[in-house]
Amino acid sequence: MSTLTKGISMFIVSVLILGLLVMIVLGFMLGFGHPLPWVLIAVLVAIPFIHDKIVGRRFVQWDESYSVGIDTIDADHKKLLGMINQLQTAAHYKTDKTMIEDILNDLVDYTKYHFTREEGMMQDADYPDFDAHKKQHEEMIAQVGKFVDEYRVDGTKTIEEVAMYLKTWLINHINGSDQKYAPYLTKKD
Numbered sequence: 070m071s072t073l074t075k076g077i078s079m080f081i082v083s084v085l086i087l088g089l090l091v092m093i094v095l096g097f098m099l100g101f102g103h104p105l106p107w108v109l110i111a112v113l114v115a116i117p118f119i120h121d122k123i124v125g126r127r128f129v130q131w132d133e134s135y136s137v138g139i140d141t142i143d144a145d146h147k148k149l150l151g152m153i154n155q156l157q158t159a160a161h162y163k164t165d166k167t168m169i170e171d172i173l174n175d176l177v178d179y180t181k182y183h184f185t186r187e188e189g190m191m192q193d194a195d196y197p198d199f200d201a202h203k204k205q206h207e208e209m210i211a212q213v214g215k216f217v218d219e220y221r222v223d224g225t226k227t228i229e230e231v232a233m234y235l236k237t238w239l240i241n242h243i244n245g246s247d248q249k250y251a252p253y254l255t256k257k258d
């Protein structure tokens with residue numbers, strides 16, 4: 070969500086809250102026994118919960134179906150998802166740009182570290198689809214580098230767009246390509 074979109078959505082929520090408060094006051098003029106102001110109060114109380122639900126949907130949760138059956142790799146994937154959530158939280162609360170860049174740098178560094186670890190395990194297991202898998206890693210790192218430059222240099226990408234790309238790519242990659250190597254790397258001779 071861009072800063073402008075976020076600003077507009079905050080404005081709409083503020084107007085909605087103000088409108089509800091005015092309607093509650095007017096509703097009580099109908100008498101304390103009238104249901105309208107009480108219904109409006111219930112709507113007002115529900116707004117923060119609805120807001121949290123909408124914001125929460127942007128975050129990604131680990132699911133056991135993502136497991137590749139190798140503890141170290143699962144731990145890496147969990148850590149990466151946690152770092153993406155951290156990046157989205159920092160972006161949502163308009164954290165200082167230096168802090169966002171630190172989180173982003175840590176995330177890219179850990180992603181590279183994870184890819185190197187995973188590629189080593191695939192090579193040790195003589196995984197037949199190693200080259201294609203490694204190429205996907207390289208393309209992802211190149212794409213993230215391009216997006217990060219677009220965020221840092223010319224501002225054509227927002228940090229939320231970068232986080233969304235990372236989240237979508239990682240979930241699809243874990244559930245697709247990473248799941249495919251699982252039987253080879255967990256095979257007992």
Ligand code: FEO
Nearest residue numbers: 184187242246247
């Ligand atoms: Fe877990 Fe192929 O990245």
